[in-house]
Amino acid sequence: MYMNQENIIKVNNLTKKYKKFIAVDDISFNVKKGEVFAFLGPNGAGKTTTIKMLTTLLKPTAGSMRINGYNPHKDQYNVRCSFGIVFQDPSLDDELTAFENMEFHGVLYGLKKKDRRQRIEKLLKFVELWERKGDLVKKFSGGMKRRLEIARGLLHTPKILFLDEPTLGLDPQTRNLIWTHIKELNNREKVTVFLTTHYMEEADKIADRIAIIDHGKIISRGTPEELKEKTGKESLEEAYLSITGKTIRSENAGSIDQMRMNRRMWHRK
Amino acid sequence: MSTIYILWLRQIKRYSRSRARIIGSLGQPLLFLVALGFGFGPIYAKAGGGDYIQFLAPGIIAMSILFTAVFSGIEIIWDKQFGFLKETLVAPVKRIKIMIGRTLGGATVALMQGVVVLILASLVGFRIENYYYLPIALVFMFLIALFFTGLGTAIASLLEDMQGFQLIMNFLVMPIFFLSGALFPLENLPRAINIVASLDPLSYGVDGLRGAFTGQMHFGFSLDLLVLSVITFLILFLGSYLFSRIEV
Numbered sequence: 001m002y003m004n005q006e007n008i009i010k011v012n013n014l015t016k017k018y019k020k021f022i023a024v025d026d027i028s029f030n031v032k033k034g035e036v037f038a039f040l041g042p043n044g045a046g047k048t049t050t051i052k053m054l055t056t057l058l059k060p061t062a063g064s065m066r067i068n069g070y071n072p073h074k075d076q077y078n079v080r081c082s083f084g085i086v087f088q089d090p091s092l093d094d095e096l097t098a099f100e101n102m103e104f105h106g107v108l109y110g111l112k113k114k115d116r117r118q119r120i121e122k123l124l125k126f127v128e129l130w131e132r133k134g135d136l137v138k139k140f141s142g143g144m145k146r147r148l149e150i151a152r153g154l155l156h157t158p159k160i161l162f163l164d165e166p167t168l169g170l171d172p173q174t175r176n177l178i179w180t181h182i183k184e185l186n187n188r189e190k191v192t193v194f195l196t197t198h199y200m201e202e203a204d205k206i207a208d209r210i211a212i213i214d215h216g217k218i219i220s221r222g223t224p225e226e227l228k229e230k231t232g233k234e235s236l237e238e239a240y241l242s243i244t245g246k247t248i249r250s251e252n253a254g255s256i257d258q259m260r261m262n263r264r265m266w267h268r269k
Numbered sequence: 270m271s272t273i274y275i276l277w278l279r280q281i282k283r284y285s286r287s288r289a290r291i292i293g294s295l296g297q298p299l300l301f302l303v304a305l306g307f308g309f310g311p312i313y314a315k316a317g318g319g320d321y322i323q324f325l326a327p328g329i330i331a332m333s334i335l336f337t338a339v340f341s342g343i344e345i346i347w348d349k350q351f352g353f354l355k356e357t358l359v360a361p362v363k364r365i366k367i368m369i370g371r372t373l374g375g376a377t378v379a380l381m382q383g384v385v386v387l388i389l390a391s392l393v394g395f396r397i398e399n400y401y402y403l404p405i406a407l408v409f410m411f412l413i414a415l416f417f418t419g420l421g422t423a424i425a426s427l428l429e430d431m432q433g434f435q436l437i438m439n440f441l442v443m444p445i446f447f448l449s450g451a452l453f454p455l456e457n458l459p460r461a462i463n464i465v466a467s468l469d470p471l472s473y474g475v476d477g478l479r480g481a482f483t484g485q486m487h488f489g490f491s492l493d494l495l496v497l498s499v500i501t502f503l504i505l506f507l508g509s510y511l512f513s514r515i516e517v
């Protein structure tokens with residue numbers, strides 16, 4: 001772990017309302033350069049909404065943000081160059097090959113051909129997909145797709161990597177492999193990682209610091225050790241449950257969540 | 270520039286890889302050509318219209334371009350639903366470039382489809398009367414393709430999912446086709462139909478195409494070209510605006 005005191009992500013009083021419904025409610029936090037920051041919370045807590053605002057996809061209702069020193073709303077170009085992202089839902093083109101998906105990304109991010117080809121080769125080898133580079137993505141398994149998305153998110157050497165549930169629906173071996181890769185990246189290339197996951201043991205292993213969000217508000221924060229200490233529990237899972245309670249969040253499951261569930265079923269047959 | 274190119278290339282690749290889609294989309298024009306062409310041919314000739322295949326083929330070519338183009342535009346909904354759109358929207362490129370690349374790609378695909386149907390039509394007896402006009406025909410084919418891809422994109426930007434697709438096919442695309450003069454001459458029509466036909470963008474495309482292939486015209490090249498260019502420009506403008514407002 002490499003870390004210094006400089007904050008690469010700064011969020012102040014950020015709020016997002018969908019019509020009347022407050023999805024993100026006046027949250028503030030900082031992420032230090034080089035750290036692995038886990039953003040945890042139950043379904044519908046507002047994690048993805050926060051990530052969308054940080055990554056210029058969604059306009060906040062109120063509050064301010066800085067990504068790598070830039071304002072996601074005013075300076076979209078510089079912000080977009082600063083991060084790579086793996087979305088919660090799949091975002092590959094199934095009709096293209098793994099290589100073509102990478103190539104498409106590289107061209108969009110303005111990488112020169114020679115540099116682009118080198119990076120693609122390096123990253124596809126890194127996620128162990130180089131042998132399959134010419135295969136159409138629709139023939140890939142869920143885990144292979146996820147690894148490809150991670151490789152793609154890193155292609156333009158971003159300073160920050162957003163990972164929204166990168167291990168969702170994957171087997172333990174693949175999850176382990178993915179986290180090993182991510183840790184290695186964080187160590188070697190000093191990429192700051194902002195992640196969400198519902199697997200507490202993963203967060204415990206990989207995160208330097210954690211913020212827990214529920215109903216749009218940050219209700220607890222600290223290192224994994226601090227959270228365990230605070231609640232007097234042995235594992236992060238127990239600590240998490242004692243902080244967020246044991247009730248299932250379904251009161252707000254609207255049409256969007258429904259659509260998302262459908263999408264997941266479509267994709268992970 | 271390279272952004273536009275890679276988006277264009279993606280459309281071409283997706284199209285050329287979906288053989289089922291290509292073959293499937295040839296069935297309809299072939300059916301129209303054979304059933305209508307040979308079915309109505311004798312009556313049309315008896316009424317003094319001449320060879321019906323000569324009249325019909327440009328209309329059917331326009332039809333297949335219309336369908337392919339609208340469909341290409343609508344494909345944005347798929348990208349939205351299957352997530353790929355997000356990948357393009359967080360990239361550090363202007364949305365207008367994404368829009369232009371996609372639209373050019375979709376229009377190229379529709380143009381290729383039109384050329385294939387032209388070949389198909391020649392196989393069932395259609396003759397190009399003057400080959401010097403072939404480039405003009407291609408210009409009209411491309412304009413039709415561009416306009417309707419733009420229209421598809423504009424509509425797709427407003428829709429959340431594919432549920433509205435049937436609605437658009439039945440209440441927009443089909444009427445545009447049937448009332449465009451693709452199947453019948455625009456002369457001596459009831460007044461109401463005549464007005465609708467002259468408000469139908471495809472009428473001008475079909476007319477230009479027919480003029481270029483066979484010399485038969487209703488509006489004339491200059492009006493066709495003027496109308497098509499202006500509305501294409503407007504729809505691309507509108508489409509870009511709507512596309513730029515998409516939130517995912």
Ligand SMILES: Nc1ncnc2c1ncn2[C@@H]1O[C@H](COP(=O)(O)OP(=O)(O)OP(=O)(O)O)[C@@H](O)[C@H]1O
Pocket residue numbers: 018021023041042043044045046047048049050088252253254256257
């Ligand atoms: N476009 C939208 N319109 C209306 N409500 C929305 C929209 N997107 C999200 N929401 C709502 O905002 C809330 C927060 O959603 P968000 O996707 O940020 O949750 P999350 O923490 O990522 O949950 P999960 O763990 O299930 O991914 C949810 O209640 C959701 O229904």
Ligand SMILES: [Mg+2]
Pocket residue numbers: 047048049088164
């Ligand atoms: Mg989420």
